[in-house]
Amino acid sequence: MEFGWFLLATVLKVSFILGVTVLLYAPVFVLFERRQSAMVQDRIGPMMGGVKMPRLVIDHLQTLQMGAFGMAALCGLLFLFATAQVWQGNGTEVLFTEPVLGVRHTWNGMMFVFGALAAVHVPLGVVLPYLFHHDRLTIFGGLHALFDAIKAFTKEDVVPPEADKFLFSLAPIIAMVPALMLGAVIPFGPTLYVDYLFEQLPAEGTIGGAAIPLQVASLNIGILYMFAVGGAGIIGAALAGYSSNNKFALIGGLRAASQMVSYEVCLGLTIVPLFMLYDSLLLDEMVQWQVDHVWGVVVQPIAFVLFLTASIAEYKRVPFDAPEGESEIVAGFFLEYSSGKWLMYMLAEFFEVATSSMLIAVLFFGGWDVPFLGRGGWEAFGYAFDLSGTHWAILSEVANSHVFIVAVQIGAFVLKALLLGMLSIQIRWTLPRFRYDQIMQLCWRMILPLALVNILVTGIFILLTGI
Amino acid sequence: MAYLIKKPARTLSEQVYAVEAAKGLGITFRRLFTNVFGKAEDKKIATIQYPDESRDYPERFRGVHRLTHRVDGSPRCVACLCCSTACPAQCIHIEPAEYGEGDPRHGYERFPRLFVIDELRCIFCGFCVEACPCDAIRMDTGTHVPASWSREHFIFDKETLMSIPGRDGTYVTDNPRHEPGDPTHPGIDRDHHH
Helix, strand or coil: CCHHHHHHHHHHHHHHHHHHHHHHHHHHHHHHHHHHHHHHCCCCCCCCCCEECCHHHHHCHHHHHHHHHHHHHHHHHHHHHHHHHHHCCCCCCECCCCCECCECCEHHHHHHHHHHHHHHHHHHHHHHHHHEECCEECCCCHHHHHHHHHHHHHCCCCCCCCCCHHHHHHHHHHHHHHHHHHHHHCCCCCEEEHHHCCCCCCCCCCCCCCEEECCCCCCCCCHHHHHHHHHHHHHHHHHHHHHCCCHHHHHHHHHHHHHHHHHHHHHHHHCHHHHHHHCCCCHHHHHHHHHHCCCHHHHCHHHHHHHHHHHHHHCCCCCCCCCCCHHHHCCHHHCCCCHHHHHHHHHHHHHHHHHHHHHHHHHHCCCCCECCEECCEEEECCEECCCCCCCCHHHHHHHCCHHHHHHHHHHHHHHHHHHHHHHHHHHHCCCCCCCHHHHHHHHHHHHHHHHHHHHHHHHHHHHHHCC | CCCCCCCCCCCHHHHCHHHHHHHHHHHHHHHHHHHHHCCCCCCCCCCCCCCCCCCCCCCCCCCCCEECECCCCCECCCCCCHHHHHCCCCCEEEEEEECCCCCCCCCCCEEEEEEEEECCCCCCCCHHHHHCCCCCEECCCCCCCCCCCCHHHHEECHHHHHCCCCCCCCCECCCCCCCCCCCCCCCCCCCCCC
16 A cells, blocks of 8 residues: 555544544543443432523424424335335436436435434434523533633642652653543454445455555554553653642642552553463454454453453542542642643543443454454344345345444444443443442452452463364 | 550451441442432432522511511501611611502501612621501511622512512411401591591
């Protein structure tokens, strides 16, 4: 592939993974955090922020909703009519003698367009009333979170006079940037064969032409990169505690450093069994193994629980938030931070939730794998989804086309990470905080021996069965 | 003296924290789904969005004062000064005046030329309502004194007090009133002479 195209593809991949982390996961997790905590505790939660809507819109929400449902019903009827036409074999019949809007309309096209329109309007109608609260547009309270962020950002940025100004300003950057860099090795989709976008690929064998692996960089050190870069985040927390010239902050920084270093060990050891099973350190090959065999969580459930625990401890959220220690050391290592710098720590936390969810999805939940969906199309228990000989050829043509399959798989990956993030937020609102010594004991006396035993058992298993 | 505190006995599943944590997650997830997707009667949301919604004050809540009306719209108050006398905070100021010559009420009763309550001084004890012999002052408005920017705004004059309706939205009370000249009026002496 030419260098120019390679560069373009890389830029697109980087912007996708950054965009998903910054623009999708971070705001959605902030919103989840607020809504989930509120609903679990029988509160409504913050809903005040919003854009005031004209009375006319607010008064006619019901009408708008009925309109959406009516539209859905209308499109549904047209969809059924088009489907009936396809049923009778008129699928490829051209509807108008002249092309309308430059497109030749056929019953096949009508079926897809109206089906999609009907499918879009139903959730739109369901969601519509929840977007508004009283006289304003709140988007499930999401605008309140946005306004909170704007407020935090525009506040006065206080730097303690006795603090080390340079390190104090550097620390939040060191904390946030590694969280974003982690995305570089995560495979968010299968290999994209640019020359065959709209065709059905063969299920087996090599495919020629330009191929773009949907992963920013397939480093040969693979997951070790994650630990190396993730380990850099420790410096951010430790520096913050050190440079603030505040004793609480120092204690918080020390706690953060020792906790993160300890759990780094656990984090590495808990997934050693996966390396042994997948026989690779490359994340894309790990996903490929899971596509070929089963998801990692099925073969290594204990490793999953241990890794989830260790990764929550690694990004310092409840129940492992001793470095922040709200009730003991005020806010811990970022106690002296305000305004944008504080926001960077806050965002770094959510970026880390996002990247670790993506990593868990890749390691244990098959990454972009969708059950019964292979490179060559949909297939279950030996039955392929293939209607090419019938009136419904267009359906299997679309469903089995390469670009559609890749889109579904990328969507599945994004959704898996989203659900895992939701789980970790729910854990944050369920479990009480561990004492500091309990955190250390859990690491060195529970997780570490269990991880070692898991390695041993997996090793014996592999030796005996010879996988 | 040192003494030993017995550790509570734990079952195996409690000792293996992950099991209990999973149970806890089950509880919180269930609560989350009931409160988000559940039927309205199953939802357990306890809070309201305050400025948009508000709860009714209790029936006997002593809110901002109001002066009740007669049927013709004039104040029921006869300026007897009972309320201002009873007021422990001394926040009521009344200037009585005589009804004009030829008015049927002339010679029977007076009316307040000025009726002023300093709502910032008031302690909302309700003694004025207790003291009033003719049901002219009430605190059954069901709302508190609204917030404002200036102290002057809290000096409520007669017109302001008469403009506040009761909780049911009316200005006239159910207590019957016998106007002078009306045959049910008890008159000014014991022989009911009008």
